[in-house]
Amino acid sequence: MSALTLADLAREAERRLDPAVWDFIEGGAGQERTLAGNRAAFDRVWLRPAVLAAAGRPRIDTTILGRRWAAPFAVAPLAYHTLAHSDGELATARAAGAAGVPLVVSTFAGRTFEDIAAAAPGPLWLQVYCFRDRDTTRALVERAERAGFEALVVTADAPHLGRRLRDERNGFTLPPGVRPANLPDGDYASPAGHARAEFDPALDWSIVDWMRSVSRLPVLVKGVLTAGDAERALAAGVDGIVVSNHGGRQLDGAPPTLDVLPEVAAAVAGKVPVLLDGGVRHGADVVAARALGADAVLVGRPVLHGLAADPHRGVALVLEILRDELLDAMALAGLGALDGIGPDAVLTSARPA
Numbered sequence: 001m002s003a004l005t006l007a008d009l010a011r012e013a014e015r016r017l018d019p020a021v022w023d024f025i026e027g028g029a030g031q032e033r034t035l036a037g038n039r040a041a042f043d044r045v046w047l048r049p050a051v052l053a054a055a056g057r058p059r060i061d062t063t064i065l066g067r068r069w070a071a072p073f074a075v076a077p078l079a080y081h082t083l084a085h086s087d088g089e090l091a092t093a094r095a096a097g098a099a100g101v102p103l104v105v106s107t108f109a110g111r112t113f114e115d116i117a118a119a120a121p122g123p124l125w126l127q128v129y130c131f132r133d134r135d136t137t138r139a140l141v142e143r144a145e146r147a148g149f150e151a152l153v154v155t156a157d158a159p160h161l162g163r164r165l166r167d168e169r170n171g172f173t174l175p176p177g178v179r180p181a182n183l184p185d186g187d188y189a190s191p192a193g194h195a196r197a198e199f200d201p202a203l204d205w206s207i208v209d210w211m212r213s214v215s216r217l218p219v220l221v222k223g224v225l226t227a228g229d230a231e232r233a234l235a236a237g238v239d240g241i242v243v244s245n246h247g248g249r250q251l252d253g254a255p256p257t258l259d260v261l262p263e264v265a266a267a268v269a270g271k272v273p274v275l276l277d278g279g280v281r282h283g284a285d286v287v288a289a290r291a292l293g294a295d296a297v298l299v300g301r302p303v304l305h306g307l308a309a310d311p312h313r314g315v316a317l318v319l320e321i322l323r324d325e326l327l328d329a330m331a332l333a334g335l336g337a338l339d340g341i342g343p344d345a346v347l348t349s350a351r352p353a
C-alpha cells in the first residue's frame with residue numbers, strides 16, 4: 001500500500017480491522033472531549049519561520065536519559081499490539097529499532113518481553129501498571145529488567161480504566177488469542193473489568209520509592225498534567241515526566257496535553273526530561289511540542305494503524321513519515337537543530353509560563 005500521511009494509514013487500518021477493535025483503539029473516555037482536544041490543541045499552533053537562517057539540513061537526533069534517539073519521538077505504550085496483527089510487538093519492536101527510536105512496551109503487551117527484546121535492535125522501556133497484588137508488578141519489572149529493558153514508565157492516571165462508551169456499546173472483549181503475554185493466567189477478556197478488579201486504586205507518590213526498591217532502572221511517571229504534580233514528581237525523585245492524558249482514554253475533560261505542556265515544563269525547569277503524548281500526527285507537531293517545552297514525544301494510535309494497515313512495512317512507514325515531515329518542517333522554518341526550537345518558533349495562545 002502507499003501512504004503519504006499517517007491519516008492514510010489510519011484509513012487503511014479502519015478498513016481492515018473489525019469495527020469493535022477499531023473502536024477500542026480509536027476511542028476515548030466519556031464524550032471524547034479530551035481525545036478531540038489533544039488534536040485541536042496542535043491545530044491551534046502555527047510555526048513561525050525564520051527565513052535566510054542558514055539552517056542547513058536539520059539534525060534531529062537527541063539524547064534522552066543518556067541514550068541517543070535518532071529522532072525526538074518514541075512509540076507510546078499501547079496494550080495488545082496483537083489486536084492489530086498477530087506479530088504484535090515483535091513487528092513494532094523491529095520497526096522502532098530500525099528507526100533508532102525506543103518502544104515503550106505495555107504491561108499488557110501481547111508478546112513476551114524476551115521475544116520482543118530478541119526482535120528489537122533498539123531501546124525498550126517498560127510501562128508499568130501497579131496491581132493490588134504488588135508481587136505481580138514486581139515480577140513484571142524484574143522480568144523486563146532481565147530482558148534488557150532500560151527504563152520504567154509508571155502510568156499514574158489509571159486507578160481504573162476510564163469509561164469508554166464505544167467499548168460498552170460494543171460489549172467489547174478481547175478476541176481469542178489476544179492476552180497479556182507477561183502476566184499470570186487470569187480473566188483479561190474485559191479490559192475495564194480486569195482493571196477494576198486488579199489495578200491499585202490508591203497509589204500515591206511513594207510508588208516511585210517502591211519502584212526503586214525493586215529495580216535499578218530510571219523511573220518516569222506518565223500522566224502528569226499540572227505544575228503541582230510535576231513538582232510532586234520531582235520531589236518523589238522521578239527521572240522523567242510524561243505529560244499525558246492517556247490519549248483521552250481516562251479523565252474526559254482533562255486538558256489537551258499541548259495546552260498544559262508550558263506550565264509543566266516551567267515547573268520541571270530542565271531537571272529531568274519532559275515527554276508528551278496525545279494527538280501527535282504530523283512532523284510539525286513534534287516541532288510544536290519541542291517549542292512548548294517537550295524534549296520528545298510519544299506516538300500512540302498511529303503505530304497500531306500502521307501495524308494493521310501493513311504488518312510488514314506499516315510501523316516503519318509511520319516512523320519514516322514522521323521523521324520526513326519533521327525534517328521538512330524544520331528545514332522550511334529555518335531550524336537547523338532541535339535545540340534551536342524555542343517558544344519563538346510557534347504562534348499560539350499557550351505561550352510558555
Ligand code: FNR
Pocket residue numbers: 024025026038076077078079106107108127155222244245246247248249277278279280298299300301302
Ligand atoms: C493506550 N495507552 C496506554 N497507556 C499506558 O500507559 N498503558 C497502556 O497499556 C496503554 N494502552 C493503550 C492502548 C490503546 C489502544 C491506546 C490508543 C492507548 C495510552 C498511550 O500510551 C498514549 O498515552 C496515547 O495513546 C497517546 O495518544 P495518541 O498518540 O494515541 O493520540
